[in-house]
Amino acid sequence: MVVITPLILERSQHLISTAGEDSETVDSTYQILQQILSKPSSPYILSPILSNLLSYLLQTINLSVNKLTQVEINELTEKYQQNLKYLLKLYGLSNITEISQEFIVYYYDKLTKEFYNVKDITNIEDKLNIYNDVCEIISLRDIALWAITGKLQFIQADILGSLYSIDPDLLILHEDFKVRHLRDLLAHKWGDSMITNQWQYGIDKCTLILQSVDYDRSLQKSDISIDNMNNSENNSLKLSEIESKSYWEIKWWILFAMFLSCDYEDVVKSFQELTTTEKYNNKVKGNSIDSLKALDNTVINGKSIIRVVIISIILTQNNKERSKIWENPVLIDLFYEDQLIKNFKDNFESINFPDVNNNLIQLNNEILWCPQLDECLKKTQSLLFQKSILTYLSFVNRITLSQLSDFFSIDKKLISDFLIKSISILELPLVYDIETEIIELKSKSLNSYQQDFITKIHQNVEEELLRIQALKLNNIINNDEENNNDNI
Numbered sequence: 504m505v506v507i508t509p510l511i512l513e514r515s516q517h518l519i520s521t522a523g524e525d526s527e528t529v530d531s532t533y534q535i536l537q538q539i540l541s542k543p544s545s546p547y548i549l550s551p552i553l554s555n556l557l558s559y560l561l562q563t564i565n566l567s568v569n570k571l572t573q574v575e576i577n578e579l580t581e582k583y584q585q586n587l588k589y590l591l592k593l594y595g596l597s598n599i600t601e602i603s604q605e606f607i608v609y610y611y612d613k614l615t616k617e618f619y620n621v622k623d624i625t626n627i628e629d630k631l632n633i634y635n636d637v638c639e640i641i642s643l644r645d646i647a648l649w650a651i652t653g654k655l656q657f658i659q660a661d662i663l664g665s666l667y668s669i670d671p672d673l674l675i676l677h678e679d680f681k682v683r684h685l686r687d688l689l690a691h692k693w694g695d696s697m698i699t700n701q702w703q704y705g706i707d708k709c710t711l712i713l714q715s716v717d718y719d720r721s722l723q724k725s726d727i728s729i730d731n732m733n734n735s736e737n738n739s740l741k742l743s744e745i746e747s748k749s750y751w752e753i754k755w756w757i758l759f760a761m762f763l764s765c766d767y768e769d770v771v772k773s774f775q776e777l778t779t780t781e782k783y784n785n786k787v788k789g790n791s792i793d794s795l796k797a798l799d800n801t802v803i804n805g806k807s808i809i810r811v812v813i814i815s816i817i818l819t820q821n822n823k824e825r826s827k828i829w830e831n832p833v834l835i836d837l838f839y840e841d842q843l844i845k846n847f848k849d850n851f852e853s854i855n856f857p858d859v860n861n862n863l864i865q866l867n868n869e870i871l872w873c874p875q876l877d878e879c880l881k882k883t884q885s886l887l888f889q890k891s892i893l894t895y896l897s898f899v900n901r902i903t904l905s906q907l908s909d910f911f912s913i914d915k916k917l918i919s920d921f922l923i924k925s926i927s928i929l930e931l932p933l934v935y936d937i938e939t940e941i942i943e944l945k946s947k948s949l950n951s952y953q954q955d956f957i958t959k960i961h962q963n964v965e966e967e968l969l970r971i972q973a974l975k976l977n978n979i980i981n982n983d984e985e986n987n988n989d990n991i
Contacts, residue, residue, distance in 0.1 A: 510693045512552045519559045526568045540582045543589045546647035611644030634676045655695040686749035694874045702760035747787045751794030762811040763875040770815035807870040857912040904940035
């Protein structure tokens with residue numbers, strides 16, 4: 504069961520607006536509503552997204568895709584009304600319109616103040632219960648603020664101030680839950696571009712947390728255990744199972760954040776490290792590969808992670824480097840299991856751009872959605888087009904704009920605008936005659952120019968390009984084949 508977060512709700516709302524009326528969408532909507540409504544005090548009920556999801560189920564009740572009965576939906580609607588009344592009673596209010604940001608802050612801060620007189624408690628279990636209760640109150644407050652405003656900025660990045668104001672000893676307990684707290688923070692704030700764009704913060708935070716795990720800390724801590732390392736003569740403190748699980752999840756989530764920030768080279772580098780040199784960590788239980796396979800969809804699942812990795816590899820690596828990376832065992836397994844991503848890879852390497860574009864559209868529909876994904880994949884689509892055009896031109900001496908347009912199934916004006924800008928900005932050894940719509944390599948020192956161009960744009964491609972040229976490109980250039988695929 505996936506923990507409900509703002510992203511999970513936003514993803515559900517996005518699904519009903521895009522996927523429309525299908526049984527999978529109906530079922531997932533029902534499951535999420537059931538999960539939220541199972542907790543009468545859940546502040547998620549304050550979000551208008553919940554009423555949108557309920558309206559969707561009611562609208563689809565008579566459709567064949569909806570396997571739910573009228574009784575089930577009526578029970579869900581009644582539960583929603585009951586929980587809303589319960590929450591208002593809990594708040595001491597008579598109407599939902601009375602709920603404001605100021606009230607939410609006042610109400611939950613009042614609850615935390617009830618713990619201010621516990622400084623004399625010395626029992627570690629009692630302290631731990633207080634810590635968990637305070638964290639729960641802070642979480643409920645932040646979710647309630649998000650629910651009534653839709654703004655993730657109200658989910659605070661740190662709870663140290665709140666803990667310290669109640670009892671400084673709670674900070675000591677927090678040492679044992681830092682990774683999980685960071686993981687929960689990322690899960691709840693994932694739609695906030697500040698989180699994904701500042702992915703380096705997450706890496707630095709994890710590094711600092713691991714550095715703080717030293718050999719002298721008390722063995723009685725609730726979340727630290729001793730393991731005998733096979734490669735060490737001494738016992739070494741390790742994160743607990745749940746902290747370790749959170750650590751590996753964060754590492755993969757940060758890779759996804761790199762992709763959303765269009766830092767494709769960092770995606771490739773991080774993936775290579777996580778599957779080789781950083782597969783294990785002597786202070787963390789488990790390993791990155793098992794974590795990837797078990798990754799749920801709180802933010803992104805393992806299959807979607809691998810897909811964004813493949814896209815990043817294609818965008819950033821030349822033929823020679825790609826050939827090396829394709830030998831990664833994790834990717835080899837994937838190419839047997841995921842026909843869509845295999846087709847995407849093969850079509851790009853054969854410069855079948857119309858099929859590459861169609862594959863990317865399919866991938867866009869299947870990679871787990873988050874608010875930044877659509878814009879990111881639009882940029883990806885544009886970059887794939889640019890790289891494909893430049894790769895193609897790197898070995899064609901002369902071609903017309905119409906031939907390029909037919910081959911790539913892209914509007915002539917789009918290609919023309921791209922060529923004008925690229926030739927100027929990249930100082931490409933090409934001449935583009937706008938009147939005749941002919942593109943050709945500069946006449947002087949043709950071979951020298953061509954080699955320089957290949958080196959600059961797409962190193963080590965000669966062998967692959969010759970193979971492609973022999974198989975099909977000559978036919979396209981000479982025969983001016985028709986291509987009826989839609990423009991981008």
